[in-house]
Amino acid sequence: MMDEMSDEHANERDASGRDDDARLDTEATRDSGTPSADKPGHHLSATMTRRALVAIALGAVIAAIATAVFSGGFKSENDLSTHANTGGPMSTGAVSGSAFSTAHAGDCLTWTEDDASDLEKVDCSSEHLFEVASEVDLSNFPGTEFGPGSKFPGVLRFSQLRDEHCTPAVNEYLGAKFDPNGKFSVGLINPGVAGWAAGERTLRCGLQYSGTTGKPQSIYGTVAGQDQSKTWDAGTCIGINQNVPTDPVACTDPHAFEVISVVDLGAKFTGGFPDIPDQDKYLEETCTQASNEFLGSPDALRNKTLTLFWDNIDLTSWLAGSRKVTCSVGKELDTGGFASIVNSAKGDILINGAPPIPPPPVPEGRSLPVPLPGAGN
Template structure:
């Protein structure tokens, strides 16, 4: 059995207005993350895809699922149907088993699709096992809309879950198995499957990490969670629920930023233990924004994070949690000179006019 995902790389978090991460960094991060996802797709059968609607095959979406298909593809695979949660540890998912969805798992089945009913001879007896790209097309045509239906139209395409497909593997295919399973996964940037706990329909799909999580780095671009003692791009200092401030309709990005500037600053100061730590360690505070697609399906949470930009080309490499001693690109940060006495002024945005003199 071979799982594959519809991993959608997510944008680099948007900066706050005064502690600025430049737009070119964001654009470059997005481009490199997308390239990395495609490379990972070819190597590990994790390919990103969209929501193209193709000709639909008969699918099982009720409690009456498929019949077990024998031991070639595995009993759990052969009998898995809508609402089942699956897990495995081997790279080819040959040890796939069903578990209670409250336990950590890697796949939640939305539906099964019988390819033997596909018109023509492409999937008929004795047909060649499809390649990665063909399975990715099948996922986009059948799994993406099936997942959206499974969640009653409340799938967040920019959230932390992605559309996935499990095929029966070459041995199962050779023995005549033609049923694939469509479902939901939590895929990292590199294609690594991260654990899911609980049913997706019962949780906020916002792409947030727990406070204290460090996100790894690859060629100056954020990757997957790592231990903070390892090289990373940024560290999560807060999770903010926008519903606490905006219980009604979606707020504009400007209104989100006005609220998050204070909320993330408070979260960061609380996490670091002092309002001076961020400045002394020469780090930048930034946050995510939610867009309309995510808001309409119920996503409400964002991350506040800290990292450091490098010459407009990406993130610096940080080692160690910002709560303690850190290295930035291999060097200990040098605190800037203390602010002069008198009125406090914000750090101007790049390209802004000079600030007036303190006595002006």
């Protein structure tokens, strides 16, 4: 079965010896500009919480890698051997018919089965799950690691191959216009256990849009032809798991926050990259206005005890062409992460299972707290 996962999940599973038949490997979840715990008045953010959980998992993985390296030792350069190059990868048809073995840079692929047994090429303007950026023929590698009769590599090894070969290939494919903080991630599709046993040795590097679990989301159009900003339409609710945001869900389901507006910073800042303070100054006004309109009144945000926040764009993303950010409403916890909200913020909501209790009126002359930039990342 094809196991779709993010890099964190892939590494954890490989360290425990499971899921060695994974065919799809994706890049790790990326950080973005969330307020950190050391900023005055800011609590531990969802991104910081996620980063801490990942660090715990990676600690076990690093220990496993160290054990493997030191117990296995290294071959000297003189011990390296090569296996015969038979003129390219063998198209066995053992995996996903001809679509996998004939996929080249610029092709778009899709599938519906968990094991991708129905993988097919489609026009990139239609719905698809993967855009091929390059091919990596492992039969050309020196040594016997990928030679005839070799063992199918584990998830960690495929992750290494993805980082070593697919990341630079994607950057070249997009002309150095890949946004590492955007909605697309670097992915790799391998031949699968059956294809490997039949002699397939070519990997497909490419781009996909993955959720927090690594499950590919639908893409329309080529990546080069669109803004790579990670945004959702207004009215989209982002799910929650252990106080950390996940993927879009129905607003009637528990969620961390709701998107109320998408803002194109390129329309405001036409003269080059705006620094973060300039972005925040503009977005504070713009997102506040969007909140008043979305919720129905200037008092609704406070009466529902919600927090208004937005994303920022860093220089790397700006140079890649990303220009859009989201304004959202949710409720941050003092201990970090988000409270669980049910129903759209436009109407009556429950926060951690109870209706919000409006705070006392603000004393005359005292201002409301400033919204938090980036609190939803």
